[in-house]
Amino acid sequence: MTLDEILASLFPAGHDVVRERGLIAGQGRLPDGGAIAVIGVEGQTPVGVEEAAQLAGNVIEVIKSGGNEPILVLIDSGSQRMSKRDELLGINEFLAHLAKCLILADKLGHRTVGLLYGHTAAGAFIATALATRTLLALPGAEPAVMDLPSMSRVTKLSIDVLEEKAKSTPVFAPGLDNLFQTGAVAVTLDPASSLADQLQAQLSRPAERDDNRDQLGAERNGRPKAADIARRVYELARASV
Secondary structure, three states: OOHHHHHHHHOOOOEOOEEEOOEEEEEEEOOOOOEEEEEEEEEEEEEOHHHHHHHHHHHHHHHHOOOOOOEEEEEEEEEEOOOHHHHHHOHHHHHHHHHHHHHHHHHOOOOEEEEEOOEEEHHHHHHOHHHOOEEEEOOOOEEEOOOHHHHHHHHOOOHHHHHHHHHHOHHHOOOHHHHHHOOOOOEEOOOOOOHHHHHHHHHHOOOOOOOOHHHHHHHOOOOOOHHHHHHHHHHHHHHOO
């Protein structure tokens, strides 16, 4: 689906979403009559310091407006911008700021939902889609925390070894199916049905009190140990208080 088609299916009652220099911002009307803030990235735009600051500013404006308006984050991005300039300006801090703004908004009652509809990778993926409360995806989305060539350089393992590990261990592999199995992606939407109704259904569900992605990963056998280890660490920390 194109972004225009996605927006039309998400907001048949209308929206004022605008797209400028690879960024998305605006507001849409939900089936129940409520409004939802929309931000995001299109056209596989890399997220540099300016883009991260703009997106964070959009989230802060929603927070400042009060109320409990949810936030939808649409993502078809590159990775973080790979430039010496952005590195010297502290791209890591800008991305961290964006992620913290989304997490703060959620804590203050603005339900955050990510929707992967194209490509995304690395720091841009972590600071946008993975920083939302609930991450949805459309078939054909191409998420990757780290591609295999980059992973090979970091781990010093060959591509062949990583490809073999990826067959049985989703955390070693990019792609929508693997991110779903690890619990990072909660639901893959059906593009043949109303995206508005599917989004409304997600927003109508009671919000999880805690991040449950490790539980989803265990249930889907994508991260069989994470939830148990997190629980044991929590229990040990509580026992030491």
